[in-house]
Amino acid sequence: MKSTIAEVYKHVGEEVKIGAWLANKRSSGKIAFLQLRDGTGFIQGVVVKNEVAEEVFQAAKSVTQESSLYVTGVVQKDERSPLGYELTVKGIEIIQLASDYPITPKEHGTEFLMDNRHLWLRSKRQHAVMKIRNEIIRSTYEFFNNAGFVKVDPPILTGSAPEGTTELFHTQYFDEEAYLSQSGQLYLEAAAMALGKVFSFGPTFRAEKSKTRRHLIEFWMIEPEMAFANHEESLVVQEEYVSHIVQSVLKNCQLELKTLGRDTAKLEKITAPFPRITYDDALKLLHEKGFNDVEWGDDFGAPHETAIAESYDKPVFIIHYPTELKPFYMQPHPERDDVVLCADMIAPEGYGEIIGGSERIYDYELLKKRIEEHNLPEEAYNWYLELRKYGSVPHSGFGLGLERTVAWISGVEHVRETIPFPRLLNRLYP
Numbered sequence: 001m002k003s004t005i006a007e008v009y010k011h012v013g014e015e016v017k018i019g020a021w022l023a024n025k026r027s028s029g030k031i032a033f034l035q036l037r038d039g040t041g042f043i044q045g046v047v048v049k050n051e052v053a054e055e056v057f058q059a060a061k062s063v064t065q066e067s068s069l070y071v072t073g074v075v076q077k078d079e080r081s082p083l084g085y086e087l088t089v090k091g092i093e094i095i096q097l098a099s100d101y102p103i104t105p106k107e108h109g110t111e112f113l114m115d116n117r118h119l120w121l122r123s124k125r126q127h128a129v130m131k132i133r134n135e136i137i138r139s140t141y142e143f144f145n146n147a148g149f150v151k152v153d154p155p156i157l158t159g160s161a162p163e164g165t166t167e168l169f170h171t172q173y174f175d176e177e178a179y180l181s182q183s184g185q186l187y188l189e190a191a192a193m194a195l196g197k198v199f200s201f202g203p204t205f206r207a208e209k210s211k212t213r214r215h216l217i218e219f220w221m222i223e224p225e226m227a228f229a230n231h232e233e234s235l236v237v238q239e240e241y242v243s244h245i246v247q248s249v250l251k252n253c254q255l256e257l258k259t260l261g262r263d264t265a266k267l268e269k270i271t272a273p274f275p276r277i278t279y280d281d282a283l284k285l286l287h288e289k290g291f292n293d294v295e296w297g298d299d300f301g302a303p304h305e306t307a308i309a310e311s312y313d314k315p316v317f318i319i320h321y322p323t324e325l326k327p328f329y330m331q332p333h334p335e336r337d338d339v340v341l342c343a344d345m346i347a348p349e350g351y352g353e354i355i356g357g358s359e360r361i362y363d364y365e366l367l368k369k370r371i372e373e374h375n376l377p378e379e380a381y382n383w384y385l386e387l388r389k390y391g392s393v394p395h396s397g398f399g400l401g402l403e404r405t406v407a408w409i410s411g412v413e414h415v416r417e418t419i420p421f422p423r424l425l426n427r428l429y430p
């Protein structure tokens with residue numbers, strides 16, 4: 001009977017046939033241990049010379065790493081294996097004998113692995129990270145669908161730039177100039193006025209010259225937007241959402257977290273509510289910790305975010321940043337015009353900002369003024385401004401960067417391992 005590795009638990013004591021690749025192998029004169037993978041998981045196949053036909057043992061001995069096979073065998077319970085099951089191999093049919101596979105079980109340098117990303121994805125570690133990424137995506141849809149949000153897909157080719165004009169990818173749109181979307185936010189605001197609570201999940205592009213472990217050129221963002229919601233209400237959605245995805249990964253990805261050696265005790269603490277600290281107090285905290293390189297009005301860098309996060313064992317919201325540090329659309333604080341109603345959510349353990357969000361300006365005149373102050377071309381923003389003419393309402397939203405979130409929850413150091421084919425500074429291959 002055909003089975004996948006993930007489903008062998010249904011067939012204990014039975015013979016199954018699995019389509020697989022050979023991940024790794026150990027053998028002696030009498031026995032061979034085949035590490036098999038099929039995309040759904042990893043299982044050990046044991047081939048005992050005396051118990052199989054001679055050609056089956058020869059196939060086990062000669063098969064090369066990453067060859068594709070059909071393996072038949074009897075499923076055994078095995079407490080020592082991570083999966084809990086093992087296969088007593090009876091037959092091997094080689095589909096294609098792989099030639100010298102470049103990624104051997106020895107250590108390889110990062111650049112080599114990145115050049116071979118199309119193959120590196122097959123490794124146990126990358127497999128685990130991709131499964132966690134998938135669980136975050138699945139539980140994201142679950143969370144927002146259950147909360148009554150409607151998924152809306154903003155365009156990728158646009159004429160507007162929500163997050164400032166310095167990091168845009170320019171492209172030709174017939175006779176017009178266009179950009180690749182940095183954020184779907186402005187379109188989601190329009191959609192929220194039509195559908196109430198909306199969210200998007202899609203690729204976004206930043207021509208950032210940053211070469212850090214947190215920056216990608218192309219990354220995926222989840223962007224909820226809510227009509228009639230103020231800043232505080234948005235923070236509640238954010239903390240509940242992030243708690244939900246962390247708890248879902250804990251529930252559904254135990255094996256993957258174990259493969260990655262993730263300290264799950266740290267993740268278990270991630271439950272709403274999360275602490276909030278104002279920018280002003282965060283600055284005081286940094287000064288107390290000896291960071292004298294930042295003054296009021298400066299943006300926080302990675303070391304600052306890490307130092308602030310160290311004071312908490314949950315993500316922390318830094319709220320009310322100085323107006324000049326943030327984009328044009330943010331609603332001013334009702335009692336102070338030097339800060340805005342915004343928050344960055346900083347992940348624990350040095351993973352940095354995973355969410356940026358705010359209440360949006362809904363007054364027509366103020367928004368018009370801001371568009372002018374930021375020297376944005378009015379023609380491109382007319383439609384956005386018009387939203388403030390026809391039944392404007394207070395509204396708030398945020399964007400969660402998927403890859404930084406995957407990095408944090410998986411406990412992997414660099415975002416390059418959190419997306420199948422990372423686009424990095426100077427890397428478009430493979």
Ligand code: 4AD
Nearest residue numbers: 183185215216219223353354355356397398399401
């Ligand atoms: O803080 P950002 O720039 O916010 C926005 O784009 C808003 N328009 C979102 C909204 O309110 N709808 O980006 C949001 C998140 C960041 O917190 C970070 O997690 C991620 O997107 N991000 C990046 N991730 C990887 N590489 C980059 N270069 C990133 N830039 C932002």
Ligand code: MG
Nearest residue numbers: 344353355356
């Ligand atoms: Mg931000």
